[in-house]
Amino acid sequence: MPLFLSEEQTMLRDAARDFVGEQAPVSHLRSLRDADDPTGFSRDLWRSFGEMGFNGILIPEDQGGLGLGAVAAGVVLEEVGRNLTPSPFLPTAIGAVTALNGGAAAHRERWFPAILSGEAVAALAIDEGPKHQPERTAMRAERSGNGFRLTGAKQFVAGGHVADLLIVAARTAGAPGEEDGITLFAVEKDAANLHADPRRLADSSLAARLRFDGVEVDADAVIGEVDGGAATLRRMLGHVRAGASSELLGVGGGAMDMTVSYLKERKQFGVRIGAFQALQHRAAHLYSEMEVARAATLKAQQMLDAGDAKADAAVSIAKAMTGMATTLAVQEGVQMHGGIGMTDEYDIGFYMKRARVLAEAFGDVGYHADRLAEGAGY
Amino acid sequence: MTDLDSFRSETRAWLEANCPPEMREPLRDDDDVVWGGRNATYKHPAQKSWLDAMASRGWTVPDWPAEYGGGGLSPGETKVLREEMARIAARNPLNSFGISMLGPALLKYGTEEQKLEHLPPIARGEIRWCQGYSEPNAGSDLAALATRADDAGDHFVINGQKVWTSYADKADWIFCLVRTDFTTKQGGISFLLFDMASPGVSTKPILLISGYSPFCETFFDDVRVPKKNLVGEINKGWDVAKYLLGHEREMISGMGLREGGGRTLGQAAADRLGTDDKGRLDAPVLRSEIALFEVRAQAFRAMSERFIDELKHGRAHPAQPSMMKYYGTELNKARHELAMSAGGSELLEWESEETSGGAPARAWLRTKANSIEGGTSEVQLNIVAKRILDLPSN
Numbered sequence: 001m002p003l004f005l006s007e008e009q010t011m012l013r014d015a016a017r018d019f020v021g022e023q024a025p026v027s028h029l030r031s032l033r034d035a036d037d038p039t040g041f042s043r044d045l046w047r048s049f050g051e052m053g054f055n056g057i058l059i060p061e062d063q064g065g066l067g068l069g070a071v072a073a074g075v076v077l078e079e080v081g082r083n084l085t086p087s088p089f090l091p092t093a094i095g096a097v098t099a100l101n102g103g104a105a106a107h108r109e110r111w112f113p114a115i116l117s118g119e120a121v122a123a124l125a126i127d128e129g130p131k132h133q134p135e136r137t138a139m140r141a142e143r144s145g146n147g148f149r150l151t152g153a154k155q156f157v158a159g160g161h162v163a164d165l166l167i168v169a170a171r172t173a174g175a176p177g178e179e180d181g182i183t184l185f186a187v188e189k190d191a192a193n194l195h196a197d198p199r200r201l202a203d204s205s206l207a208a209r210l211r212f213d214g215v216e217v218d219a220d221a222v223i224g225e226v227d228g229g230a231a232t233l234r235r236m237l238g239h240v241r242a243g244a245s246s247e248l249l250g251v252g253g254g255a256m257d258m259t260v261s262y263l264k265e266r267k268q269f270g271v272r273i274g275a276f277q278a279l280q281h282r283a284a285h286l287y288s289e290m291e292v293a294r295a296a297t298l299k300a301q302q303m304l305d306a307g308d309a310k311a312d313a314a315v316s317i318a319k320a321m322t323g324m325a326t327t328l329a330v331q332e333g334v335q336m337h338g339g340i341g342m343t344d345e346y347d348i349g350f351y352m353k354r355a356r357v358l359a360e361a362f363g364d365v366g367y368h369a370d371r372l373a374e375g376a377g378y
Numbered sequence: 379m380t381d382l383d384s385f386r387s388e389t390r391a392w393l394e395a396n397c398p399p400e401m402r403e404p405l406r407d408d409d410d411v412v413w414g415g416r417n418a419t420y421k422h423p424a425q426k427s428w429l430d431a432m433a434s435r436g437w438t439v440p441d442w443p444a445e446y447g448g449g450g451l452s453p454g455e456t457k458v459l460r461e462e463m464a465r466i467a468a469r470n471p472l473n474s475f476g477i478s479m480l481g482p483a484l485l486k487y488g489t490e491e492q493k494l495e496h497l498p499p500i501a502r503g504e505i506r507w508c509q510g511y512s513e514p515n516a517g518s519d520l521a522a523l524a525t526r527a528d529d530a531g532d533h534f535v536i537n538g539q540k541v542w543t544s545y546a547d548k549a550d551w552i553f554c555l556v557r558t559d560f561t562t563k564q565g566g567i568s569f570l571l572f573d574m575a576s577p578g579v580s581t582k583p584i585l586l587i588s589g590y591s592p593f594c595e596t597f598f599d600d601v602r603v604p605k606k607n608l609v610g611e612i613n614k615g616w617d618v619a620k621y622l623l624g625h626e627r628e629m630i631s632g633m634g635l636r637e638g639g640g641r642t643l644g645q646a647a648a649d650r651l652g653t654d655d656k657g658r659l660d661a662p663v664l665r666s667e668i669a670l671f672e673v674r675a676q677a678f679r680a681m682s683e684r685f686i687d688e689l690k691h692g693r694a695h696p697a698q699p700s701m702m703k704y705y706g707t708e709l710n711k712a713r714h715e716l717a718m719s720a721g722g723s724e725l726l727e728w729e730s731e732e733t734s735g736g737a738p739a740r741a742w743l744r745t746k747a748n749s750i751e752g753g754t755s756e757v758q759l760n761i762v763a764k765r766i767l768d769l770p771s772n
């Protein structure tokens with residue numbers, strides 16, 4: 001398969017570009033931010049995502065979806081990133097859908113229609129500390145009656161305060177650090193003894209700290225096998241990290257485009273600042289980093305779609321590489337704008353904030369680099 | 379015992395007796411910084427008593443002559459004072475553009491009358507100054523400035539606009555670059571001082587990406603400025619402006635020396651993220667990044683000491699502040715990037731109580747201006763290439 005978008009994928013990209021660019025440009029984020037919006041995204045926009053069919057990208061055709069894959073998901077997410085669109089798309093249409101695809105039909109029947117229509121939103125409750133370390137999941141799920149009782153805390157759960165469905169990783173056996181013993185649960189909103197504390201983040205998004213004070217769930221809340229959730233978790237995180245990589249590419253690409261345009265406009269010393277070779281080289285360098293990150297991301301997504309055994313490592317490469325390239329893009333972006341780049345009125349700062357949150361989510365550069373080193377045996 | 383030794387022991391005893399314990403605590407936020415001025419605000423009474431105690435000895439500006447409110451200390455004594463303050467982690471009693479920027483320029487270019495009028499109130503923290511250099515079309519190309527000063531007999535009439543003027547809304551006076559001749563570029567600039575309360579001056583705060591608005595657009599509409607407020611000769615303001623920028627850059631380079639709350643980056647990271655069984659930060663890639671950063675940071679500490687010694691003894695290359703500003707600000711930005719990485723998702727919080735209202739994230743974003751304010755990193759590198767390395771310019 002050639003390592004560029006197919007004709008069909010290109011059409012999807014154009015549709016996503018037009019739709020997101022028109023319906024939810026950066027000004028949309030700005031107005032939510034200025035209104036101190038307590039949801040963190042627009043429910044109308046989420047329903048429009050549903051109408052466009054985006055929400056069903058990873059849902060099989062026989063269940064009403066488009067039955068596409070990680071490449072297609074990435075195409076949409078890149079536009080979301082470029083426009084800094086606040087959306088539950090990544091945790092819901094990518095994360096939750098991938099997890100539920102690995103579980104019982106009953107879950108899919110319960111959730112897929114509402115996800116497809118843009119009524120339901122999901123959130124991923126994975127992290128338990130300041131850094132992403134899913135291997136070290138410690139939250140307990142003890143047998144209780146005909147089901148389980150969840151006790152522990154989660155954090156950095158994007159949209160966790162409004163989600164209808166939470167995908168929760170917890171430990172039914174084993175110790176933090178062990179793969180075996182992790183179980184995934186589908187926990188419904190408003191479960192008793194579940195407390196959500198939404199936190200506004202630097203990029204104006206809302207992520208919840210969740211406390212599970214003995215949350216009772218039925219046995220059929222388990223997604224996949226009891227004690228054997230690690231494989232589904234890994235598959236879900238593979239898709240989510242690949243998706244976050246695409247979103248990062250959008251953020252970095254958007255910042256780079258704004259910056260290159262500015263270099264062509266702003267005049268100092270009687271010339272456009274883009275005429276200074278010092279800046280030309282840095283812009284060209286940034287372009288190179290972004291291109292390499294783009295290739296790595298598409299490669300990982302194609303491997304995911306092909307079920308390649310090495311896809312997991314490729315995803316780590318993509319997430320780390322897009323993290324680095326996009327961080328460079330926003331840093332160069334602010335710097336090359338000079339004073340105006342530091343103002344709230346100008347959009348480049350929003351890109352910098354979003355880039356940091358996304359680079360941190362689902363494993364930062366250091367996490368994925370370390371994971372690669374470990375996988376390679378050094 | 380040498381004179382310096384006895385100066386050290388006297389200084390140590392005096393600081394011990396006069397520096398309030400609260401003023402030995404690390405700075406937590408912007409309100410912990412004392413700027414002085416007509417409308418000075420003090421978060422804590424100890425800030426005011428510390429300022430007054432230091433000002434009474436002229437030690438807010440230890441190396442300025444005593445007749446202008448300074449301490450009259452030699453370079454050696456100044457260094458001892460700085461070391462002794464660092465020993466007890468004493469806060470800087472007064473932060474001000476008057477001290478770090480205008481003062482040195484007035485000492486070199488001001489008339490005796492100007493020095494006596496302006497320097498003592500700076501030393502005592504009574505008048506707060508702002509810097510009117512940048513304009514919408516004159517940033518890196520500062521000499522393109524177009525704010526005009528028209529000769530009206532015994533005074534000038536100022537019209538035009540400045541931008542990014544830090545704390546213009548809080549400052550009492552401004553040192554301002556104006557155009558007095560439109561036929562040449564650098565040779566048509568003059569350096570003026572005036573009261574921000576003068577009729578015709580207005581300011582409009584601009585919000586920064588950190589969510590704060592410490593800088594402004596500043597407008598001048600027929601502002602009358604007495605001719606006695608001209609520093610240096612008419613149309614020779616560029617020399618004064620450049621000299622002042624050297625001092626500004628020296629001041630900004632000090633950012634490279636900051637440490638987060640007195641604890642090192644690595645310790646703070648280990649506290650938050652934990653250590654492995656050998657006591658090493660339990661995040662191997664971050665650990666090496668921090669360790670490599672510390673190499674540069676500690677080396678820069680030495681560079682900074684050397685630079686100040688050379689400067690005070692008149693041995694520093696006149697363009698060396700550009701190198702220092704470049705290096706120090708890039709270091710400070712890197713420090714905050716690493717601190718954010720070490721904080722993970724918790725330090726991304728923007729309003730929470732645990733983060734004191736997002737202080738770390740806001741500080742991280744604020745540091746992005748370090749390599750822009752006072753002349754961008756690119757401008758500093760251009761100066762180093764041209765003036766120190768003597769590289770050809772076409």
Ligand SMILES: Cc1cc2nc3c(=O)[nH]c(=O)nc-3n(C[C@H](O)[C@H](O)[C@H](O)COP(=O)(O)OP(=O)(O)OC[C@H]3O[C@@H](n4cnc5c(N)ncnc54)[C@H](O)[C@@H]3O)c2cc1C
Pocket residue numbers: 266267268269273276278279335336337338339340342508509510511512513514516517518519541542543544545593747750751752753754755756757760
């Ligand atoms: C927080 C903050 C506080 C400030 N406070 C003050 C203040 O109190 N008073 C004041 O007068 N000013 C202040 N400034 C303004 C500051 O000095 C200017 O922003 C700065 O000099 C850059 O000018 P500019 O913003 O117009 O950017 P530009 O000059 O337009 O620069 C845009 C980009 O082009 C690059 N560039 C320009 N020329 C060259 C070249 N020849 N070679 C290579 N690259 C080049 C720049 O480095 C930058 O990356 C402040 C700025 C900030 C951000």
